[in-house]
Structure formats: structure tokens, C-alpha cells
Amino acid sequence: MSRLALIMVGDELLDGRVAESNSRFLIEEVAAMRGRVVSLEVVADDQGRIAEALDRACKRASAVVVSGGLGPTPDDLTREALAQFAGEELVLDDELVATLTARFESRGRHMTSNNLQQAMRTPTGRSIPNPIGSAPGLWHEVGDVAVILVPGVPSEMRRMWSDSVREMLRPRLGGQAPARIRLRVLRTAESTLAQRVVKAVDAHDGIEVAFCVHDFGVDVLAVGSSPDQDLTSVRDELKHMIGDRIYAEEGVSLPDVILDSLRSRGETLAAAESCTGGLLSKVMTDAPGSSDVFVGAVVAYSNAVKTNQLGVPAVLVQEHGAVSEPVALAMARGVRDRLDADWGVSITGVAGPGGGTEDKPVGTVWLGLSHSQGERALELRLPGDRDQNRQWAVGSALGLLFEQIRSQAR
Amino acid sequence: MSRLALIMVGDELLDGRVAESNSRFLIEEVAAMRGRVVSLEVVADDQGRIAEALDRACKRASAVVVSGGLGPTPDDLTREALAQFAGEELVLDDELVATLTARFESRGRHMTSNNLQQAMRTPTGRSIPNPIGSAPGLWHEVGDVAVILVPGVPSEMRRMWSDSVREMLRPRLGGQAPARIRLRVLRTAESTLAQRVVKAVDAHDGIEVAFCVHDFGVDVLAVGSSPDQDLTSVRDELKHMIGDRIYAEEGVSLPDVILDSLRSRGETLAAAESCTGGLLSKVMTDAPGSSDVFVGAVVAYSNAVKTNQLGVPAVLVQEHGAVSEPVALAMARGVRDRLDADWGVSITGVAGPGGGTEDKPVGTVWLGLSHSQGERALELRLPGDRDQNRQWAVGSALGLLFEQIRSQAR
Numbered sequence: 001m002s003r004l005a006l007i008m009v010g011d012e013l014l015d016g017r018v019a020e021s022n023s024r025f026l027i028e029e030v031a032a033m034r035g036r037v038v039s040l041e042v043v044a045d046d047q048g049r050i051a052e053a054l055d056r057a058c059k060r061a062s063a064v065v066v067s068g069g070l071g072p073t074p075d076d077l078t079r080e081a082l083a084q085f086a087g088e089e090l091v092l093d094d095e096l097v098a099t100l101t102a103r104f105e106s107r108g109r110h111m112t113s114n115n116l117q118q119a120m121r122t123p124t125g126r127s128i129p130n131p132i133g134s135a136p137g138l139w140h141e142v143g144d145v146a147v148i149l150v151p152g153v154p155s156e157m158r159r160m161w162s163d164s165v166r167e168m169l170r171p172r173l174g175g176q177a178p179a180r181i182r183l184r185v186l187r188t189a190e191s192t193l194a195q196r197v198v199k200a201v202d203a204h205d206g207i208e209v210a211f212c213v214h215d216f217g218v219d220v221l222a223v224g225s226s227p228d229q230d231l232t233s234v235r236d237e238l239k240h241m242i243g244d245r246i247y248a249e250e251g252v253s254l255p256d257v258i259l260d261s262l263r264s265r266g267e268t269l270a271a272a273e274s275c276t277g278g279l280l281s282k283v284m285t286d287a288p289g290s291s292d293v294f295v296g297a298v299v300a301y302s303n304a305v306k307t308n309q310l311g312v313p314a315v316l317v318q319e320h321g322a323v324s325e326p327v328a329l330a331m332a333r334g335v336r337d338r339l340d341a342d343w344g345v346s347i348t349g350v351a352g353p354g355g356g357t358e359d360k361p362v363g364t365v366w367l368g369l370s371h372s373q374g375e376r377a378l379e380l381r382l383p384g385d386r387d388q389n390r391q392w393a394v395g396s397a398l399g400l401l402f403e404q405i406r407s408q409a410r
Numbered sequence: 411m412s413r414l415a416l417i418m419v420g421d422e423l424l425d426g427r428v429a430e431s432n433s434r435f436l437i438e439e440v441a442a443m444r445g446r447v448v449s450l451e452v453v454a455d456d457q458g459r460i461a462e463a464l465d466r467a468c469k470r471a472s473a474v475v476v477s478g479g480l481g482p483t484p485d486d487l488t489r490e491a492l493a494q495f496a497g498e499e500l501v502l503d504d505e506l507v508a509t510l511t512a513r514f515e516s517r518g519r520h521m522t523s524n525n526l527q528q529a530m531r532t533p534t535g536r537s538i539p540n541p542i543g544s545a546p547g548l549w550h551e552v553g554d555v556a557v558i559l560v561p562g563v564p565s566e567m568r569r570m571w572s573d574s575v576r577e578m579l580r581p582r583l584g585g586q587a588p589a590r591i592r593l594r595v596l597r598t599a600e601s602t603l604a605q606r607v608v609k610a611v612d613a614h615d616g617i618e619v620a621f622c623v624h625d626f627g628v629d630v631l632a633v634g635s636s637p638d639q640d641l642t643s644v645r646d647e648l649k650h651m652i653g654d655r656i657y658a659e660e661g662v663s664l665p666d667v668i669l670d671s672l673r674s675r676g677e678t679l680a681a682a683e684s685c686t687g688g689l690l691s692k693v694m695t696d697a698p699g700s701s702d703v704f705v706g707a708v709v710a711y712s713n714a715v716k717t718n719q720l721g722v723p724a725v726l727v728q729e730h731g732a733v734s735e736p737v738a739l740a741m742a743r744g745v746r747d748r749l750d751a752d753w754g755v756s757i758t759g760v761a762g763p764g765g766g767t768e769d770k771p772v773g774t775v776w777l778g779l780s781h782s783q784g785e786r787a788l789e790l791r792l793p794g795d796r797d798q799n800r801q802w803a804v805g806s807a808l809g810l811l812f813e814q815i816r817s818q819a820r
Contacts (some may be wrong), residue, residue: 014449023452030426155795273688279685280688282689288761309719340714352612
């Protein structure tokens with residue numbers, strides 16, 4: 001039973017003060033190691049409750065990660081709860097005292113007696129260094145089960161995970177989940193995609209398929225029935241059936257795929273955004289090192305900016321409206337020209353909830369693309385709320401750009 | 411005991427396919443109703459596990475909301491788990507069958523026998539309408555405890571919550587948590603803020619204070635010891651001690667506060683962004699109806715765009731570097747001038763992880779502000795990773811803008 005249980009500790013996670021985000025990180029890390037998370041509990045700062053959660057978790061998992069409750073205040077009770085559950089008394093760890101004292105001295109601060117609490121550990125436990133915070137982690141084994149205490153502060157938890165815990169856990173978790181493949185597909189009508197995928201896996205026994213819609217498209221996941229199943233032929237069949245709309249396998253994001261292919265061609269990109277208000281630019285610059293490809297953008301929220309900064313003729317806006325094919329194309333052309341880029345991509349639309357008309361209801365979006373070898377435009381009718389429509393418009397614009405880059409490469 | 415327990419059901423929430431987001435929404439809604447969430451569990455599609463989680467939840471709460479597992483496929487087992495836990499047999503609800511049949515017909519699709527599963531309910535339960543999906547909800551009482559099943563699809567869950575569940579639950583949950591106030595404060599050194607806050611609450615018994623850091627600043631929460639405690643004098647004291655850096659009370663966001671105050675002055679805003687790549691523009695346009703104030707932005711990721719689109723003299727960049735006070739001011743002035751806005755705000759910095767120098771390490775950011783009544787610049791040294799530094803740079807730029815608008819209003 002190679003399974004992981006997660007326990008997140010803290011009143012602030014249940015009363016709306018803090019959005020719990022550590023579980024998302026840990027679940028993705030464990031999935032990438034092909035481990036299985038079997039349960040997740042968020043519990044209050046309550047020693048008894050934490051101990052009960054530990055008891056449940058240890059019954060269903062071979063490893064338990066507990067995040068939070070390691071600070072120096074009286075409501076940080078995770079160490080005490082572990083001691084209670086394990087039937088041990090906490091002891092003061094001299095090395096930890098020395099580390100903490102040095103940490104405080106280097107910052108010109110005095111350590112209080114409260115902080116000594118952070119130097120306590122179970123007698124049979126091993127402490128795990130925290131390079132960026134005062135709360136050390138703890139590795140404690142209860143029978144066959146490893147219980148790992150990590151800090152609740154996300155940056156400290158992530159650093160401790162990457163520096164130590166991941167490799168300590170790998171022998172217990174890695175490669176135990178069924179074999180699986182992930183194909184990343186551009187935004188597509190899900191029913192058409194489903195039909196193709198069903199055809200592709202029909203001949204293969206014991207393969208389950210799932211569709212995961214995300215910001216930039218749809219992931220097709222094919223999951224086998226055992227860890228060492230060979231999925232090569234399923235992968236080939238899926239790639240044959242889905243074809244051109246696959247933009248990547250596994251974790252690479254669509255912005256990164258686009259940045260890489262433009263970089264290898266020595267080309268640059270500029271964006272003109274209206275309803276998406278900078279979101280496309282933001283996602284293109286999420287990854288470091290995008291500046292050699294992505295030169296910049298004009299967010300033309302008002303029509304005057306469309307005319308003055310992008311050179312969109314005012315008469316086009318008057319005749320066709322700001323959300324129209326000619327305006328989308330003029331925006332793409334304008335930003336490509338003004339920012340001196342090889343590619344211009346544009347988005348203009350009605351994100352909602354207001355601003356819709358009978359002719360152009362909420363969700364109407366025009367995308368434009370301009371390059372020395374040609375131009376393209378595409379109309380979308382998006383069904384979501386404002387956030388979704390903005391997100392999907394960006395995903396679709398990047399999809400259009402990806403397809404056009406690839407078709408030129410042939 | 412007026413307490414809510416949450417159970418989120420679905421394999422996809424534990425294996426990395428879907429980021430669980432319903433709990434965040436529900437926790438915030440319940441906090442806004444002054445109810446208390448006492449526990450949260452995420453469980454796999456496993457009837458026994460769901461029933462066990464229900465058992466635990468009903469012991470600690472007066473209401474339990476279960477999200478997910480109401481679909482038409484064999485792994486949707488939440489109804490069955492509830493029936494098992496409650497010791498009842500599911501029955502087919504004729505009204506639900508009629509509703510589902512009509513729903514499928516209106517879309518020109520045939521209902522399969524699988525879909526009949528969605529028309530099952532416990533004999534003593536009441537179904538809850540789902541206006542935008544095929545999975546109806548269910549309200550079922552076990553002794554004094556109300557168990558509410560809602561769909562896992564976020565849009566359907568939110569709609570069902572707002573349309574029905576919130577008001578059904580209010581008598582059981584509302585106003586039971588201690589009285590509290592929230593003051594929203596611009597980004598500030600937390601230790602200085604803490605000192606002031608401690609002084610303010612020192613004379614008041616039974617008040618606990620918490621600091622919640624979020625995208626645009628820090629929230630100061632003061633929580634009393636009973637639901638009907640009068641916090642007026644604590645509020646006045648806090649406002650006196652923290653002073654000018656409070657930008658709002660309760661839930662209003664900093665972008666909304668800025669949009670409102672500029673709107674009331676009849677002024678407009680334009681942005682010039684470098685390292686933040688469009689993020690400031692994106693947050694200013696998150697809310698609908700921002701276009702009367704926010705006219706647009708230039709994302710000047712490359713120096714050529716800074717010069718050509720914003721009129722930043724190339725010699726300034728050569729002499730001082732792109733991350734410098736003169737360039738930040740020239741960017742703010744340039745975007746204000748070119749986009750014909752009353753205010754120009756600018757951000758130029760080293761977000762990281764690369765690009766730092768000894769002189770300008772990662773995290774160095776210059777903010778600029780330009781208005782007909784004057785200009786301002788501010789240097790930041792941010793300690794976070796790329797995402798945090800971009801987020802904090804935007805929060806600080808908006809904070810600077812807010813302070814400047816207010817100081818002019820005097």
C-alpha cells in the first residue's frame with residue numbers, strides 16, 4: 001500500500017483568512033512522482049482533532065504529510081498532537097536550539113521562550129532542516145508509516161519539500177500509481193474530442209480516459225491498470241486520432257510551447273488586447289526569460305487607444321464596431337507594426353456581464369493574427385462568465401497562434 | 411452547536427487532474443454569514459469512505475455540505491453513500507425524472523438509463539433544483555443535522571448555493587461566529603503594523619487580532635469573544651492608530667477603491683508595465699465597467715518598446731538602466747501622454763529568478779506616477795519569488811496611486 005495522506009492544520013484555513021494552497025502543490029508533486037494521494041483533511045488548531053486525523057491517516061496510508069501548526073505560538077499544536085498519537089513525550093533537541101539561537105542572533109533579535117517550542121521533537125523522530133524559516137520539519141515513523149511534519153507557510157513548505165522531503169518519500173511513493181499519459185489539446189468542442197478518443201482507446205483493454213479542462217485547452221489523460229503497463233500503442237493511436245490539435249505531452253504549457261517555437265525561428269511576438277485587459281501578456285511573461293520573444297503589448301481598453309496607439313482607423317470602429325473581424329485584424333497588424341514584431345496577435349470582445357447586444361451577445365470575441373506571410377481572424381461565442389470568457393479568449397488566441405506557427409513551419 | 415462541515419468528493423481532486431476550488435468559495439461564504447466551518451475533507455469516489463466521512467462530519471457539525479459525486483456515471487456515489495449512512499434505500503423521484511427528460515429533450519438529446527441515477531433521492535430527502543446542470547442537489551436531515559448534497563462542477567455548485575442553499579442554511583449558521591471587523595491596509599512592514607495594532611487593542615479585553623497578507627496588502631482582523639460584542643470603539647482606535655494606510659473596510663478590493671475614486675473625480679488612468687507584463691492592467695479590468703476610468707496600457711517588455719511606444723529617451727536607459735527612477739518616471743509620463751489619460755502609473759523591475767546584478771538584485775522594482783499636479787517614484791526591494799514579486803509590485807503600485815489620489819483630494 002504505497003499511499004499518501006495529507007493533513008492541513010490551521011484555524012485560518014477554515015475561517016476564510018487564508019486560502020489553503022499547499023495541498024494543490026503536494027497533490028501535483030505526488031502525481032508527478034506517480035504516487036497516490038488517498039485523502040486530504042483540513043483541521044483546526046485543536047490537538048485532539050489533529051491526533052484523530054493522524055490516526056485515520058495512518059490507517060489508510062504508508063506516509064502522511066502534515067502541514068502547519070509548527071510555529072512558536074500556543075495554538076501551534078501539531079508536534080504535541082503527533083506526540084499524543086505516538087504515545088511519546090516531546091524532548092528538547094540541543095542541535096535545534098543551537099540552530100534557532102544562531103538564526104535569531106544573525107537577525108539581531110532575541111529568542112523568546114516561546115521559540116524553544118520549535119526545538120522540540122519526538123524522541124524517535126528526526127528533524128528536517130528549514131533553510132528559510134524558523135520552524136524545522138520532523139520525520140517520525142509509526143510502525144510502517146512515515147509521518148512528516150512540514151511548515152504551513154507555503155514558501156517554507158515548498159522549499160523543505162524540494163530540498164529534502166521529496167527524495168525521502170520517493171522510495172515509499174514513486175511509480176506505484178498506474179501508468180498514464182497526458183496529451184495536451186488546444187481548445188476543442190469536448191464532444192468531438194471525446195468521440196475521437198473513444199475510437200482510439202476502444203481496442204485497448206483496461207485503459208481509462210479522462211478529460212481535464214484547464215486555462216489553455218483540454219488535457220486527455222489515458223490511465224492504465226498497472227504501474228508497468230506499456231502505453232506506447234495507445235499513445236500512438238491517440239495522437240493519430242486527435243492529430244494536429246495536440247500541442248504538447250505532459251506538463252509543458254501552451255505559452256512555453258509558443259515561446260520555444262518562436263525562439264527557434266528567431267521571431268518575436270506582440271499583443272493587442274481589449275477585453276482581456278493584459279491577461280494574454282501576463283501569461284506570456286509568467287515564465288522567466290520570455291523577453292527575447294515577447295516584446296510587449298498594447299492594452300487598448302478604450303477605442304481612442306485602439307486608434308492612436310494601434311492605428312486602427314476610427315471609421316472601421318464606427319462601421320463594424322470594436323468587436324469585429326476588421327478591427328481585430330487592424331489591431332493585430334497595428335501592434336505588429338508599431339512594436340516592430342514578427343507576429344501580432346489581438347483579442348477584442350464582450351467579456352460580460354454587461355455590454356452585449358442582440359447582434360453581439362456577451363461572449364462574442366474576435367481574434368486576429370498578423371504576420372508577413374498572412375493574416376487570420378476567428379470569431380468565438382463563449383458561454384462563460386467574465387473570468388472564464390477572458391481566460392478562454394486568451395487560450396483560444398494562443399491556440400490560433402500555435403496552429404499558424406506550425407502550419408508555416410511545414 | 412452551529413457548525414458546518416465540508417466534504418469534497420472526487421478522485422480527480424486527489425490525483426492532480428482538477429484543483430479543488432469549491433471549498434474556498436464555501437468557506438468565504440460561510441465566513442461572510444458569520445458561520446463556522448469546523449472541518450474539511452477531500453475523499454475519493456469510494457462509497458464506504460464517503461459514508462465514513464459523513465459519519466464523522468455529522469458528529470461535529472449541525473450542517474454538512476457535500477460537493478461532488480452527483481453525476482450520471484458509475485463512480486458517482488455520493489447519493490448511495492448518504493443512503494448507506496442514513497440507513498435508507500434510494501427511490502426514483504418522478505418529478506426529477508420529468509425535469510431531466512425535459513432538459514434532455516430541449517437539447518435534442520436522449521436520456522440514457524445512466525441519467526436516471528440522477529433522479530434518485532433518499533425517501534425523506536428534498537431535492538434542490540439545479541438551474542444550469544443535470545445533477546439536482548439534495549437536502550436530507552439526519553437527526554438534528556442537515557446534510558446537503560451539491561454538484562462538484564463549480565459553476566453549478568455556486569449557482570445552487572446562491573439560489574437556494576445559502577438561505578436554507580442561514581438559520582442554522584448565521585451570526586453564530588464572534589463579531590469581527592476587517593480593515594484593509596496598504597502593503598506595510600508587518601512589524602510596524604503589528605506594533606500599532608497591539609497598542610490599539612491593548613485596552614480592550616477579549617479581542618484577538620490577526621493579519622492576513624493578500625495580493626494587494628494586509629488585512630487586519632479583530633475578532634471579539636461573542637457574536638453580539640460591540641466593536642465600535644476598537645474599530646475607532648484601530649483606524650486612529652493605523653491611519654492613512656487603511657484603504658477600505660470589509661471586502662472591497664483596492665482596484666475597485668481606485669476605480670471609484672477616479673470615477674468620482676472624472677479622471678482616467680493608463681499603465682506602463684515592464685516586469686509585471688500586464689498584471690496591473692489585468693487586475694484593473696477584472697471588474698466589469700472599468701473602461702470609463704482605465705483607458706489602457708503599454709506592456710513594454712523590451713527597451714525598444716519603452717522608447718518607441720512610451721517615449722522613454724534611449725539615453726536614460728543607457729545611463730541609468732531600465733530599472734531606475736528616471737526610467738520609471740519617463741514611462742509613467744509617457745503612457746499618460748500617449749494614451750491621453752489623467753494619471754500614468756508605471757512599474758519596471760527585476761522580477762527574477764534571473765536578471766539581477768549586485769547593484770540591482772532580483773526584487774528591485776521602481777514605481778512611477780505621473781499627473782498634471784506632480785510626479786512620484788518609489789523603489790522597492792522585494793524578497794519573494796517571481797510570482798510574488800510581480801504580485802507585490804502591482805499591489806505596491808496601486809497603493810502608491812491610492813495615496814497620491816487621496817493626498818490630492820485634501
